[in-house]
Amino acid sequence: MTDYPPEPWHLVADACISMWRVPVDELPALPAEPLVVNKQAAVFTTWIDYLPSGQLSYHELLSCVAVRGRGLAASITDIWVDSEVSLAGGRELWAIPKELATFTFTGGRTFTAATSDDWIATAAFTPRLGLPMTVPIRFEIAQDRGGSPLRTPVEWRSKPRAAAADWSVNPAGPLGFLAGKRPLASAALRAAKLRFGSCPR
Numbered sequence: 001m002t003d004y005p006p007e008p009w010h011l012v013a014d015a016c017i018s019m020w021r022v023p024v025d026e027l028p029a030l031p032a033e034p035l036v037v038n039k040q041a042a043v044f045t046t047w048i049d050y051l052p053s054g055q056l057s058y059h060e061l062l063s064c065v066a067v068r069g070r071g072l073a074a075s076i077t078d079i080w081v082d083s084e085v086s087l088a089g090g091r092e093l094w095a096i097p098k099e100l101a102t103f104t105f106t107g108g109r110t111f112t113a114a115t116s117d118d119w120i121a122t123a124a125f126t127p128r129l130g131l132p133m134t135v136p137i138r139f140e141i142a143q144d145r146g147g148s149p150l151r152t153p154v155e156w157r158s159k160p161r162a163a164a165a166d167w168s169v170n171p172a173g174p175l176g177f178l179a180g181k182r183p184l185a186s187a188a189l190r191a192a193k194l195r196f197g198s199c200p201r
Contacts, residue, residue: 004056004089007197011054014108014190015158016125017046018165018183026177028077031144032067042066044074045167045178047111047123050086051191058083059103061113061120063175064141069151072139078174080113080120093197094152095145108190121175123167127188130161158192 020043024036027043034041048060062079066072080101081087090096101120104112109127113120134157141152165186171179 002084002088004085004093006200007093008199009055009089009194009196011056011194011196012051013048013054013192013194014051014188015046015048015192016109016111016123016163016165016186016188017044018123018167018186019044020178020181020183022177022181027065028174028177030065030067030075030077031149032069032073032075032142034075035066035068043178045121045175045183047105047113049105049108054194056083056086058086059105060086061101061103061111063178067142069140069142072137073142073151074139075142080115094141095143095150096141097143108188118173119170120173121167121169121178123165125166125186125188126164128162128164130188131159134159152197154197155195156192157194158189161188161190162186163188 021040022043024041043065045063050058060081064074064076067075076096079098081098087098090098101113101115110124112122137156139154143150163186169175169179
């Protein structure tokens with residue numbers, strides 16, 4: 001078994017995130033009920049560069065869907081990392097379906113991700129205006145573990161900046177349901193501090 005830190009993980013990250021509106025009948029399978037407005041759900045895709053000042057350092061691309069929960073909640077449908085440690089910990093601690101991929105992150109603004117089989121997505125972000133204060137956000141990740149719901153608390157503190165984003169998604173890939181669509185909004189976050197998972201009692 002690959003050794004990984006016990007929860008919670010304390011991480012520091014630069015991230016670029018986009019929000020999409022997707023018809024509910026185009027969504028991948030979910031372990032929780034999506035939040036639906038006018039037959040559409042909110043999908044979030046995020047490129048994350050976990051920095052060495054946190055417990056783990058690696059790259060990540062994920063897609064999640066806003067779902068019903070105790071406050072803000074999301075279910076991760078697709079996620080790739082370039083760390084065996086992160087992959088093992090994500091699966092075993094929180095039932096997050098991490099897979100391995102290779103990444104190119106350039107200047108914190110342009111990104112590519114691919115598996116050994118094919119490319120997944122590329123994106124370029126242009127940051128705009130930002131907030132002068134640190135914004136704390138608490139939410140939970142809702143996943144399925146053996147037919148039972150598993151809800152993991154997350155705390156995220158950052159100074160978000162609005163951004164423009166240009167995505168290209170492989171229509172034959174796992175994020176193909178986003179191909180040809182444009183994100184509704186995007187943001188860039190620098191040196192965000194995260195606590196992922198429950199604290200020991």
